[in-house]
């Protein structure tokens with residue numbers, strides 16, 4: 001229960017930590033778009049992806065995001081990568097160049113292009129993971145909700161209760177550590193009563209899980225009742241007007257970050273448009289004058 | 295002036311099984327009343343009725359001359375603040391400052407005012423160094439102090455403490471009790487209704503109201519209550535330390551009166 005390390009907020013005070021959460025959410029979306037822009041010539045795409053990857057590594061280092069925890073979460077995803085590899089290798093795709101056969105398995109041809117496609121997807125997934133990690137480990141969950149709420153405000157026009165959604169989210173976030181503590185307590189209490197969570201067959205473990213889930217639910221419901229009483233007693237009315245203690249502010253650093261990311265985006269967009277529509281030059285050829293092998 | 299006036303109050307969670315039965319009680323402005331009684335006798339229910347979390351089946355509650363009903367509930371809630379038992383389940387904000395600001399946000403206090411009020415009240419409860427801390431990093435006593443700050447910042451006329459110290463360690467408990475004392479000396483008009491199992495705590499109040507199965511059995515000063523030995527044994531009440539001390543000293547043949555303070559007893563003992 002305590003190894004939920006992926007993208008957990010780490011309280012440093014770096015450049016990225018100082019950014020406005022609204023800005024960070026926007027930049028995350030822009031970077032996602034960057035990750036998914038595709039050039040027709042594969043080698044150019046790889047070069048762009050590589051450059052983007054380097055950029056993200058830099059951001060990670062600046063933001064003091066732990067590379068180790070990135071590697072850990074990648075390690076947890078290897079099955080997904082393997083699965084994707086198998087799909088790309090064996091699902092026939094008319095776009096694969098027929099004469100580029102890497103090898104055959106029982107007369108079934110496996111194309112080079114399959115590996116290239118797989119490479120694209122893996123590097124993209126890794127980059128998406130990196131972007132998400134940068135966001136979540138430099139932004140307090142609560143600030144994220146405030147940011148999200150801001151983006152949801154226009155929906156108020158169509159009567160969407162964005163503030164209620166944000167309040168619900170922030171309370172859920174607030175109670176995660178409390179509920180984790182509670183879970184650990186119940187595990188200990190039930191273990192001392194003879195429930196075994198770590199051994200036995202599936203059926204036995206299933207039963208053991210029930211001994212955890214039911215008390216946990218009961219206590220969560222009691223908690224939520226008491227919490228709603230406390231909120232109501234303190235004058236909370238979800239439909240009434242409220243003022244805000246927290247104020248999100250767009251600082252100079254935000255502008256700087258925005259400019260940097262937009263520059264990256266602009267450069268990539270230019271290359272993509274140039275390559276896909278103006279002339280299908282390969283960037284490798286473009287830069288070095290040498291044609292790539294494949 | 296009467297601050298709380300409860301008349302023939304009846305309330306049942308389940309039909310025909312009233313938890314509060316025809317209870318009447320008046321509380322004066324500035325009074326410090328302890329509400330004692332065994333578990334399940336309806337103390338928390340009464341507290342919830344007083345802050346309008348529940349509505350009476352019969353009878354009426356008047357708060358500062360205003361009859362409590364679902365229409366003026368918002369007015370009433372500005373006058374009554376409550377601190378519950380479990381420190382975790384009344385911590386709403388993400389951090390101490392957010393939590394203290396929660397009531398102010400609900401009262402539509404402008405942000406500029408909140409920025410000065412929040413640290414001020416955090417300081418009152420000795421939590422000014424913890425403003426940006428999350429509840430996970432606080433002890434139960436600290437969380438409960440934040441809850442008291444939440445209650446005070448609304449500037450209530452009545453403060454209800456529903457076993458606010460019962461989940462705390464002795465030090466945390468003493469902190470809260472000292473805080474209550476300080477609040478009373480700063481604002482003598484603040485009415486305090488404290489629900490408690492700690493008889494020593496109740497002994498410090500102006501008046502003790504004893505509840506039993508939804509009825510208000512007795513309402514008198516602590517000194518009067520502990521003279522009534524029949525009641526004490528009938529309802530199985532503990533004796534406060536002071537009273538126990540006095541009985542023991544009396545057995546030694548020294549003449550002490552029920553109304554003597556600890557200092558006078560000390561003086562008498564030294565003679």
Ligand SMILES: Nc1ncnc2c1ncn2[C@@H]1O[C@H](COP(=O)(O)OP(=O)(O)O)[C@@H](O)[C@H]1O
Pocket residue numbers: 307308313331332333334335336337338339340
């Ligand atoms: N939400 C509820 N639904 C039904 N019965 C309740 C509820 N809350 C309390 N009770 C019952 O009401 C009685 C009084 O409870 P309560 O006011 O919490 O007692 P106290 O605070 O004095 O220990 C108890 O018998 C309890 O079982």
Ligand SMILES: [Mg+2]
Pocket residue numbers: 337338339457
């Ligand atoms: Mg109670």
